[in-house]
Amino acid sequence: MKTAVQPPEPQADMADAPPVAPPAPPTPSINAEQKPAPEPGLTLPRLSRQQMGDVAMALISLTIGVLIWHLVTEINLDFYINFSNVPSPVKVFTAFFDHIQTEIFWTHIGVSMRRILISYSLATVLGISIGLMMGRSRLARAFIMPYIEVIRPIPAVAWIPLAILMWPTEESSIIYITFLGALFPIVLNTLHGVEQTPEVLVRAVQSLGASRWAVFRHVVIPAALPSIAAGLAIGMGVSWFSLLAGEIISGQYGIGYFTWDAYSLINYQDIVVGMLVIGGLGTASTAAIKLLTKPMLKWQKRAR
Numbered sequence: 001m002k003t004a005v006q007p008p009e010p011q012a013d014m015a016d017a018p019p020v021a022p023p024a025p026p027t028p029s030i031n032a033e034q035k036p037a038p039e040p041g042l043t044l045p046r047l048s049r050q051q052m053g054d055v056a057m058a059l060i061s062l063t064i065g066v067l068i069w070h071l072v073t074e075i076n077l078d079f080y081i082n083f084s085n086v087p088s089p090v091k092v093f094t095a096f097f098d099h100i101q102t103e104i105f106w107t108h109i110g111v112s113m114r115r116i117l118i119s120y121s122l123a124t125v126l127g128i129s130i131g132l133m134m135g136r137s138r139l140a141r142a143f144i145m146p147y148i149e150v151i152r153p154i155p156a157v158a159w160i161p162l163a164i165l166m167w168p169t170e171e172s173s174i175i176y177i178t179f180l181g182a183l184f185p186i187v188l189n190t191l192h193g194v195e196q197t198p199e200v201l202v203r204a205v206q207s208l209g210a211s212r213w214a215v216f217r218h219v220v221i222p223a224a225l226p227s228i229a230a231g232l233a234i235g236m237g238v239s240w241f242s243l244l245a246g247e248i249i250s251g252q253y254g255i256g257y258f259t260w261d262a263y264s265l266i267n268y269q270d271i272v273v274g275m276l277v278i279g280g281l282g283t284a285s286t287a288a289i290k291l292l293t294k295p296m297l298k299w300q301k302r303a304r
Helices: 046-074 089-099 103-136 138-151 156-166 170-195 199-207 212-250 255-264 268-303
Strands: none
Touching (some): 046 089, 103 170, 103 212, 103 255, 103 268, 138 170, 156 170, 170 212, 212 255, 212 268, 255 268
């Protein structure tokens, strides 16, 4: 008996078959160093726009100030304030560019910055420690506050004769005077920050069984950080004022000595150069302090 052979099925015509889509290209992997391309239409954050606007406004303000300075010196304005002996901005900037090409000018700047670094570091460590201790202990506050209230109003210039007698070198006396100028703003602002700690937070963590050290570390210090940061910024400005007072009287190097020496030689351009350099260094130092303390205050933005 023969088996019937099935006829082969007719194959579909290739022309009638639907087209096959080509395989999709592999998705490139994003390495750790590569960043995804920004989506179109993204705009800058609002905070960045505000900062750019502030910078632009500051530049416009400084430009207007320089133009007014140029005009009053050009016409030799003498109305309550005599500008006839004040050098013009062109003369001052010319003298500045001449000085930055000399080694002695950078020596003056380096010596002043080294003195600020030493004295301000000591004032920061001691001032924050004293402020925290006074804020948490009534006995410490009653014992230390009389000294602060008596010594704080004494200007830096009044300390110079005694500092020269107390310390063996002029360098030590200048650092001591600068240290005193920065110390008191840091102490008082730290004390204010500790006193402003919400008592309800302290009682809440105590009710949960937190120790005194835990309360101090996790509640008191974070609550006082904004005031501490403000005190550090204020202390930096006062430290520059105190440093210049010491350098003018007893220094042989430093930007304060440079300014005083220019006054002694009746070199008006260098006087203004020294003043502008002092202002620039003080501004840069304060900005650096704010930049360093900014990461510790991130919790403020999250709390708002």
